[in-house]
Amino acid sequence: MKALAVDLGGSHASIALVEEQRILAKEELALDAAEGLVNVLPLFADAFRRLTNLCGTRISDCAGIAISSCGLIDSKAGKFLSTNGKWDDALTLDLPAWGRETFGLELRIENDARMALLGEWYAGAAQNFTEVVMVTLGTGIGGAAMIGGKLLRGKHSQAGNLGGHIPVLFTGRKCMCGAYGCAEAEAGGWSMPLVARESSGFASSALAREPELNFEALFRNAAAGDQVACEVRDRCIRVWAATAVGLVHSFDPEVVVFGGGVMRSADVILPCIQSYVAEHAWTPWGKVKVAAARLGNDAGLLGAIPLLTNQN
């Protein structure tokens, strides 16, 4: 079975033709969210045509179109519920109708953390599990949960999706979401520099001389022995580990998969989270596996087939 897949970011989209667990061909498009999603749909259509031509297949041979995007999404209704300031016109679009009318294909949309979970479940780190939690560490922290082989969605599509917004420090920082001390507000890509700058000794730390203070810079300086960098890095890992314990206690998974760019430092991060979860999560049935995502940016694209085949 083949499908067309779109992974929509704020300023970029990956478009792919996938077949089962493989990506047959892929294109990257630079986009301007200010143009509105309605104006980039024709670019997607052009890419679909190029990709299928390239692979000697036809769009009508595809089982459907799957779009992964950030934002809160009602996948069954095919509607965006909240877009957080990017692609705001998506709230008014009937994307399934566009797919049907333009290509005669079923079109489904789903949140990017859920699509990453589906991809890792279908073709990556969560293969052969039915109980899965996904955490995506990026500028924000995304989450998704699968129970009994089905994505957990809930009535308003929020269930399992806000793993980065469970307070781990109720006395902590205000989060973008409105709560205090969410994992994302304590150890997300946007909050980490705020935490670091409040550390004692920051001004004399190597971090203060970084042109851009991001996770890459944090882990590089920590590896080089900078003390403030080590402290901030270890605090981030502790927040992620405590979040994993909370998600294990919430959703009863057998595996927790961590994805996102910072997992390039999985050699440092993963053993810490694994041992923390093994020691501090209460799972009388056995040990939860903690794994790094295996598919990188392709996870959302490879979630296309399971999304479209209504296994989920």
Add this chain to the structure above:
Amino acid sequence: MKALAVDLGGSHASIALVEEQRILAKEELALDAAEGLVNVLPLFADAFRRLTNLCGTRISDCAGIAISSCGLIDSKAGKFLSTNGKWDDALTLDLPAWGRETFGLELRIENDARMALLGEWYAGAAQNFTEVVMVTLGTGIGGAAMIGGKLLRGKHSQAGNLGGHIPVLFTGRKCMCGAYGCAEAEAGGWSMPLVARESSGFASSALAREPELNFEALFRNAAAGDQVACEVRDRCIRVWAATAVGLVHSFDPEVVVFGGGVMRSADVILPCIQSYVAEHAWTPWGKVKVAAARLGNDAGLLGAIPLLTNQN
């Protein structure tokens, strides 16, 4: 439809004959957990006979027997998975077989927080909702979640059941469960006195003169204006409110029901949690209701019919 219901505590059991949303008759039994559950089953049987005689009905007219208990329970298999040091022989008992062989009745067991949720859903504060989170504030903090009108259980029966064990202060106290800074470790009945005694000014506070420092004493002294009591009370409420936000973000409920003895002070607690959740939970679909349990200790008994009719 009638059913026999047991709410099993550590040193006590309530036994009832229920009919739909009503308790027809009820008995309280004092028990000694050291005797083992196997030795108190005949006491339950005697109570079933007295209650049905009293109401002029027969045991065989009942749809089944429902047992609510603390501990981790696989309700579908009819097995205790973990008992936390009380009724440890329950792990080895085949209670469904006892019900079948002694009375010819189906017997189901379920965790007490889940039974409280079922009861409140069937006959109390969560009637007419399908998306429900229950939090029971006691010596420990229990939790349960319902999604789409079905109890959330998960593969190892832990899903939704550990709402009191989601870290809200990752730098906090060690919990009985092994994690750090769980709601239960920061604002449960067993941990509150530890928190209070560490407060500055405790020695000169009215709390220090209480023969037993429990929630009743805390709220009474706070109401009388004792400053340390007010601070500790407000911190407890903040922990419970942050826990509610985390549970809303996890399980996407329409109503969060708080139960337990401390809810005798619902007039103080509920408005605080309601406004905190309204302000800090991210629910673009609308406002989550925060409610006090309505059925008190009868909730677990009134969960009998929905448990037995396999709606759950």
